[in-house]
Amino acid sequence: MESMRKLRRAAYLIELWRRIISELQNGTSIEENSAMQEMQTDPELGSMERLGASMKTLLWQRDAPLCGNRLEVMRDKRPFRTKEMGLYGVGPRLTQPGDVIVLFRGAWTPYMLRPRGDRGESYFEFLREAYCHGIMDGEAAAGQSQKNASHLKITRQLITVHNSNFALR
Amino acid sequence: MPRAYFMEAVDQRSRSLHYSCTHGWAALGSLGSGSSKSILSPLKAPCSSCGDKIIDAKLFSLAHSVILMTFAGRRALALLSPPGGTNVPQDEYEAQSKRMTEQNKLFDAARDSCLESLSRLRRRCQSMPADSIKKGNGGDYPLGELVQDLYSTETPRVMATDPRDRIFALLGLCTDRGELEILTDYTDAQTIDLVYNQASRAILGSKGGIRLLELPRFPKTVIGHGGVADEAAAKRLPSWVPGFKHHPRSFARSLAEASRNQWLYSPVGKLPKAEIIINSSGDLRILSLRGILVDSICFTNETWKGAIPAGSKDAGHGFYLHHFTEVEELYGISPDEPRGKLPNDTPRDELAYRVMLGDVIYEHNS
Numbered sequence: 001m002e003s004m005r006k007l008r009r010a011a012y013l014i015e016l017w018r019r020i021i022s023e024l025q026n027g028t029s030i031e032e033n034s035a036m037q038e039m040q041t042d043p044e045l046g047s048m049e050r051l052g053a054s055m056k057t058l059l060w061q062r063d064a065p066l067c068g069n070r071l072e073v074m075r076d077k078r079p080f081r082t083k084e085m086g087l088y089g090v091g092p093r094l095t096q097p098g099d100v101i102v103l104f105r106g107a108w109t110p111y112m113l114r115p116r117g118d119r120g121e122s123y124f125e126f127l128r129e130a131y132c133h134g135i136m137d138g139e140a141a142a143g144q145s146q147k148n149a150s151h152l153k154i155t156r157q158l159i160t161v162h163n164s165n166f167a168l169r
Numbered sequence: 170m171p172r173a174y175f176m177e178a179v180d181q182r183s184r185s186l187h188y189s190c191t192h193g194w195a196a197l198g199s200l201g202s203g204s205s206k207s208i209l210s211p212l213k214a215p216c217s218s219c220g221d222k223i224i225d226a227k228l229f230s231l232a233h234s235v236i237l238m239t240f241a242g243r244r245a246l247a248l249l250s251p252p253g254g255t256n257v258p259q260d261e262y263e264a265q266s267k268r269m270t271e272q273n274k275l276f277d278a279a280r281d282s283c284l285e286s287l288s289r290l291r292r293r294c295q296s297m298p299a300d301s302i303k304k305g306n307g308g309d310y311p312l313g314e315l316v317q318d319l320y321s322t323e324t325p326r327v328m329a330t331d332p333r334d335r336i337f338a339l340l341g342l343c344t345d346r347g348e349l350e351i352l353t354d355y356t357d358a359q360t361i362d363l364v365y366n367q368a369s370r371a372i373l374g375s376k377g378g379i380r381l382l383e384l385p386r387f388p389k390t391v392i393g394h395g396g397v398a399d400e401a402a403a404k405r406l407p408s409w410v411p412g413f414k415h416h417p418r419s420f421a422r423s424l425a426e427a428s429r430n431q432w433l434y435s436p437v438g439k440l441p442k443a444e445i446i447i448n449s450s451g452d453l454r455i456l457s458l459r460g461i462l463v464d465s466i467c468f469t470n471e472t473w474k475g476a477i478p479a480g481s482k483d484a485g486h487g488f489y490l491h492h493f494t495e496v497e498e499l500y501g502i503s504p505d506e507p508r509g510k511l512p513n514d515t516p517r518d519e520l521a522y523r524v525m526l527g528d529v530i531y532e533h534n535s
Contacts (some may be wrong), residue, residue: 010493014486017493017522060486067489068476070526073423075475079524081499082464088499088524093472094387103437104460105444106379109421110436112466123455126385126408129419132463133524136434140463168409168456 021070022063082132089132100124101132103140110135113168126168312343312351312371313378316413320384321422325415332361332392332399335413336368345375361391362405366453369410373456374445383419384411407454424527433527437461470495496521 077090082101091099091112099114110132113124316339319327329335337353340346349371372378391412393399406412425432446457477488 006494006497007490010490010497013496013521014489014493017489017525020522020526057486064477071473071489071492072476073420073527074473074525076472077420078472079470079496079499080466081468083467084464087464088520090473090524091466091469092387095466095469097466097469100465101463102460103463104379104382104458105437107382107437107460108380108432109383109419109434110463111382126382127387128385129383129421131420131524131527132436133520135463136436138435138437140436140461168407168458 018060018063018067021066022059077131080130085134087132087134089130091130091132092128094127095130099127101130101135103135124168310343311345311375311377312339312349312368313375313381315339315343316372317380317383320411320413320416321418322415323417327415328396329392330395331355332394332413333359333364335392336364348375360405361393361399361402362410363453365391365406365410365413368413370445370453370456381411382409383422384413384416385409386411386416390414407456409456420527468499470499492525493521496525 074090076093078093078095079088079090080095081088087101089101091101094114095112096114099112101110102113103110109129112127112130114127116123116125319339327335329338333355336351337355340349340351340353343349349368351368351371369381372381385408387408389403389406389408389412391399391403391406392414393402403412421432421434444459446459473492474488
């Protein structure tokens with residue numbers, strides 16, 4: 001029962017995702033747009049059932065290459081969840097629990113590092129860039145420089161490590 | 170194999186073209202010292218030379234055309250004006266022009282190949298008056314950018330017999346060589362990893378150089394002498410130093426390209442520019458950067474498989490459904506102590522597709 005619910009939920013998400021991409025590429029048709037609104041109001045029951053199997057296949061045949069292009073960029077990326085803030089994102093293939101997300105000064109993307117210790121001194125191993133939803137537009141950095149009320153939780157979170165030095169090896 | 174005669178060629182500019190013609194593979198080195206650099210100031214520093222046939226013919230022909238466009242080239246062209254008008258003997262003139270025709274043919278063949286960045290440099294050289302190449306006049310092409318353009322690519326674009334030339338040969342092409350302080354030293358003491366380390370450090374310390382961190386990949390591979398993989402050097406390379414070979418594009422860069430070449434993210438907002446802290450222990454393998462530790466990872470799931478394999482009977486739905494069930498699994502997990510919420514409280518459904526698209530769509534619409 002639980003797995004059925006999960007599967008339906010995933011089917012709903014993937015349909016939503018396909019439509020977003022399709023909309024971006026083809027422009028929105030009225031029918032699809034209204035179907036999407038239905039889905040948004042009724043996500044659990046979704047319109048997947050209502051859509052009909054043949055229609056669904058047809059739409060997927062049309063949009064699969066588009067969706068594929070988008071996913072190709074994310075090939076070999078590993079989705080993750082962070083410990084303290086529950087942030088969601090995708091990191092390099094090697095990402096594993098315990099790795100950390102850092103923002104270097106002046107950097108254009110967040111990076112994933114792996115803490116290492118060697119004979120009492122600690123350092124980081126550089127992995128690769130990461131996408132971490134919720135910090136991509138300077139939210140975490142804003143909490144650092146200006147005490148913005150809406151970012152207070154993050155600020156408290158980060159204040160102890162403000163401007164740390166990261167020794168990469 | 171540094172070639173001392175480049176200095177000679179620099180002093181007598183009209184001979185620079187001659188040398189680059191007879192020693193075609195060395196053109197890039199002579200370009201660096203003989204033409205574009207010597208326009209800036211009379212050349213004092215030792216010039217960088219390329220090793221034996223390190224640059225392929227396409228690269229050379231492009232470099233050759235750059236020379237033609239620059240001062241040394243124009244001087245040489247003047248030499249090659251119709252016979253009788255100059256002091257060039259008839260037979261030498263004919264030999265030169267024959268060579269040039271050959272080079273031009275090569276150049277035409279290379280024009281439509283994958284060397285945009287060199288053509289870009291050439292265009293810059295062409296469109297710029299000589300004295301505006303000086304730094305800060307909009308003609309900047311720093312080494313960091315050049316390295317990104319040449320090595321951030323799926324297919325190899327650069328070949329070198331001596332792998333150190335993957336850095337050294339570019340020094341003559343970039344515009345910030347003076348600030349970088351990279352010594353072109355071809356002695357055996359300068360191992361590949363030392364050269365790459367030194368170059369990476371120099372680039373990271375330059376303006377905008379932090380983007381070099383888009384290049385390092387795992388597992389580390391280094392192309393050694395003669396194009397053979399050098400595993401020992403790869404092992405000695407610190408994790409933050411790239412192997413300066415062709416690296417697949419970083420996904421952020423791919424996304425930026427997909428959305429009309431706009432860079433989508435500014436995660437550090439107004440944080441000051443990159444800062445490298447000099448390591449007190451003097452260990453060159455360690456790079457110290459300033460930054461913020463955001464959070465640590467507690468859960469991961471299967472990697473994304475990319476696009477649906479060609480020839481699959483599934484129309485895509487089933488294939489991608491697998492990804493989305495994994496996303497759902499991650500959502501189902503509660504963090505240990507959820508101390509903070511997402512700053513912008515993105516709805517859960519929206520989060521799912523925004524993350525998977527790298528937020529490209531949102532940027533499109535806003």
